[in-house]
Amino acid sequence: MKVTLESSDGQVFTxxxxxxxxxxxxxxxxxxxxxNQDHPIPLLNVGAVELAKVIEYCExxxxxxxxxxxxxxxxxxxxxxxxxxxxxxxxxxxxxxFELILAANSMQVKPLLHLGCRYAAxxxxxxxxxxxxxxxxxxxxxxxxxxxxxxxxxxxTKL
Amino acid sequence: xxxxxxxxxxxxxxxRRHDLAQCARVNKKWNRVVSxxxxxxxxxxxxxxxxxxxxxxxxxxxxxxxxxxYKRITTPWSNMCKKDYLLWKSTVLGFSGYPDPGALQSxxxxxxxxxxxxxxxxxxxxxxxxx
Numbered sequence: 001m002k003v004t005l006e007s008s009d010g011q012v013f014t015x016x017x018x019x020x021x022x023x024x025x026x027x028x029x030x031x032x033x034x035x036n037q038d039h040p041i042p043l044l045n046v047g048a049v050e051l052a053k054v055i056e057y058c059e060x061x062x063x064x065x066x067x068x069x070x071x072x073x074x075x076x077x078x079x080x081x082x083x084x085x086x087x088x089x090x091x092x093x094x095x096x097x098f099e100l101i102l103a104a105n106s107m108q109v110k111p112l113l114h115l116g117c118r119y120a121a122x123x124x125x126x127x128x129x130x131x132x133x134x135x136x137x138x139x140x141x142x143x144x145x146x147x148x149x150x151x152x153x154x155x156x157t158k159l
Numbered sequence: 160x161x162x163x164x165x166x167x168x169x170x171x172x173x174x175r176r177h178d179l180a181q182c183a184r185v186n187k188k189w190n191r192v193v194s195x196x197x198x199x200x201x202x203x204x205x206x207x208x209x210x211x212x213x214x215x216x217x218x219x220x221x222x223x224x225x226x227x228x229y230k231r232i233t234t235p236w237s238n239m240c241k242k243d244y245l246l247w248k249s250t251v252l253g254f255s256g257y258p259d260p261g262a263l264q265s266x267x268x269x270x271x272x273x274x275x276x277x278x279x280x281x282x283x284x285x286x287x288x289x290x
Contacts, residue, residue, distance in 0.1 A: 105163060117169035125174065129184040141186050150184050 003030065005055075006040035011048035015055055022058040024108035043107065050103040053096075057112050060085055064111065082115065090119050164192075171196040 003020040005013045020041075021027040029041055043051060082090070090097065101116035103109075124132055133140060142150060171179065171193060179197040183190045 101166070102163075105166065113166070114169055117166055118173060120166075121170045121173040124182060125178050127178075127181060129181055132182065132185050132189075138186050138189070142190075146187070146190075150190065 004040040005051065006042045007046055007048040007051045008044050009048050011051070012040050013048075013051060013055055015058070016062070019055065019058045019062050022061065022109055022111070023054075024110065026107065045106040046103045047099070049096075050099050053092075053100055054103050054107060054109060054112060057089060057115075058109065060089075061111060082118070086115055090115065094123065167192060167196075 001017040002014050003017050003026070005015065005020065005026070007013070017030070021030065026041060033039075033041075046054070092100070097116060097119050101113065101120065104113040104116055123135070127135070129140075132138070171182070174182065174196070176197065179193055183193040183197055
């Protein structure tokens with residue numbers, strides 16, 4: 001069975017139902033609108049470029065075991081693993097990956113969302129506060145007193 | 160992405176303490192978000208080493224309502240060495256009391272005490288209170 005998805009900029013994608021159902025949102029919409037499946041499902045927060053990438057990801061992972069419980073994604077208990085395909089998939093520029101994370105969050109494609117979050121965590125790893133500020137264009141708004149406290153805490157992380 | 164609270168758990172739980180500390184120094188907002196992850200489990204601090212067990216037990220007692228006096232805290236573990244107690248006191252109270260990490264390091268790196276150094280609650284020199 002096929003499902004039709006429509007991106008925010010009006011592009012239509014036709015995918016297998018089991019592929020589309022990796023998105024929790026689409027899965028729920030399909031249940032609610034069972035009698036109305038001839039119409040495309042509108043994804044108002046996801047552009048065509050991002051939707052194409054999300055579909056590419058879902059196509060590859062269509063046979064993965066579904067995980068509904070958030071507990072299973074607790075990265076402390078179970079680190080987020082990437083296979084070779086996932087590693088290739090994440091070789092995109094930062095802006096694209098951030099857009100993909102937002103798309104995955106909007107569509108609730110949890111495995112992709114967590115893959116993206118791992119990518120985001122990897123970006124800030126080993127970066128200095130200044131480098132993070134520069135990357136995300138954030139201002140340093142600490143007062144001198146707060147700066148002292150932060151410096152003190154920094155010593156503890158070195159122990 | 161870093162502005163989506165629902166993603167905080169997934170992102171920050173993958174960072175090591177050093178990286179979390181760097182993130183906490185970005186600005187006020189990042190500090191507020193990251194600090195709970197940075198200090199969520201202070202028993203994970205590497206410097207605790209083999210003192211972790213004693214430290215954890217002291218944490219439990221300290222956080223209980225009965226931990227109102229030095230004597231009550233030390234009585235169940237009269238065989239606990241003073242170094243462990245000072246380490247615990249410095250660390251636990253440090254988050255509000257700003258102890259000197261250098262002083263703590265000197266305690267940690269002082270020569271090992273032989274046997275179990277007992278804390279005598281009646282001794283004025285040991286009369287340190289947990290609050």
